[in-house]
Amino acid sequence: MAEQRIAPTPANFAVWFHYFAGSHDDLRNAIDLLIDHNRPFDVRTNQDLFDTYVAPQAGAVAFETSERLHALMGAAKEFLATAIADNHSQMQAISEVADQGKAGVDPKALVAQLMSELARAATRATRLEAGFAEKTRELDVIRDSLSKSEERARTDTLTGLANRRALDEFLRKAQATADWGEPLSVLLLDIDHFKTFNDNFGHGVGDQVLRLMAKVLREKVRAHDLPARYGGEELIAVLPDADLATCVEIAERIRRAIADCRITRRSTGEVLPSISISIGVAQYRSGEAISDLIERCDRALYLAKGGGRNRVVTEIELDRAGAAG
Known part of the structure; x- marks a missing residue:
């Protein structure tokens, strides 16, 4: 540390x-990637790591859900036991009415008795149905709570994009598909001069800018792509079934949209200087480690920054720069 x-x-x-x-493989992979790419462990990055991989809320939700499910299953068992007992009582009563019929009891009295038994059975069935309906609604609430909890565990709190945990999972699945021959591309973007922007206008405005970047990224990628927060002010998008040319086209779309944005400080209405990104x-x-893919993206990103910023650079230009060097 x-x-x-x-x-x-x-x-x-x-x-x-x-x-x-070594108790959390996803956490280890995330930290190793940050170290390999010389990323600073600033306050925001440290908080992201804690919120994503260590925060105790998930355990609390799991415990609460377990308790609620236990109570729900207990109630369901009671309902079923009652239903079985009621059914046994109803069959016994109807059997007794039948026996009385064989003994020559007045048919009108038998009909009245049978109607009474059927009415009681219907009442019990209605009561049981209402109880099961209530427990079904409770189960729906638990299911919704679990779904929201899972979504929170996979979402970056500041930007609303996928966090590192969701990113790692998506990349593993995308890699498996890509190893069968489908193209897979990644773009990594960083806000130009973001530290200066933060120093001049404050972290609150900086957070506003990050949320704007996230919104643009989400809108400009395709529906089956994954936009995510990579760390700090860096955002990433994973594009399955996209070759380099397609990825460049989408990256340029994002870059132009950001360059056209005009940001207004909410507290004062002041129009802030325009911003730009490098991508x-x-x-x-096929067959390479995902860390190697992201490392090339990272090198291309810093070549874009070194080349004047506000531009998109691909791994092809890395090869050219290496040859020229």
Whole structure:
């Protein structure tokens, strides 16, 4: 932690305890990627790691859900036991009426008795049906709660994009498909001069800009692509079934949309200076590690920054730059 200049807070200790204990593969992969790409472990990145991989809310939700399901199953067992007992009582009563019929009892009295038994059975059935309907509604509530909890666990709280956990899962699935011959491309974007922007206007405005970037990214990628927050001010999009040319086209669409944005400070109405982004683009090579794909994207991104910013650079230009060097 000292080597990465990480503040010794309880949340940060929890993150790195799990990292060195090796108890969370996704957390280890996320931290290793950050270290490999020389990403700073700033306050926001540390909080993202804690919220995504360590936060205790998931355990609390799981415990609460388990308790509610246990109570629900207990109630369902009681309903079923009651239904079985009622059914047995009803069959016994009807059998007794039948026996009286054989004994020559007045048919009118038998009909009245039978109608009475059937009415009681109908009442019991209605009551049981209402009870089961109520428990079904409770089950729907639990299912909805679990779904929302899972969604929160996979979503970055600031931008609303997929977080690193969701990104890692999506990349693993996309890689498996790509190894069968389908193209897979990735774009990595970073806001130009974002530190200066934050210093001049404050982190609140910086967060507003990040949310705007996320909105544009979400709108410009395709429905089956995954836009996600990679870390800090870097956003990423994974594009299954997209070759390098398609990915570049989408990246340019994003870059132009950002350049056309006009940001207004909410507190004062002040129109802020325009912003721009740099984007690196790379295509997956069958059999390679995902970290290698992202590393090429990262190098292309920094070549874009070194080349003047507000531009898209692909891995092809990396090869050219290497040849020229």
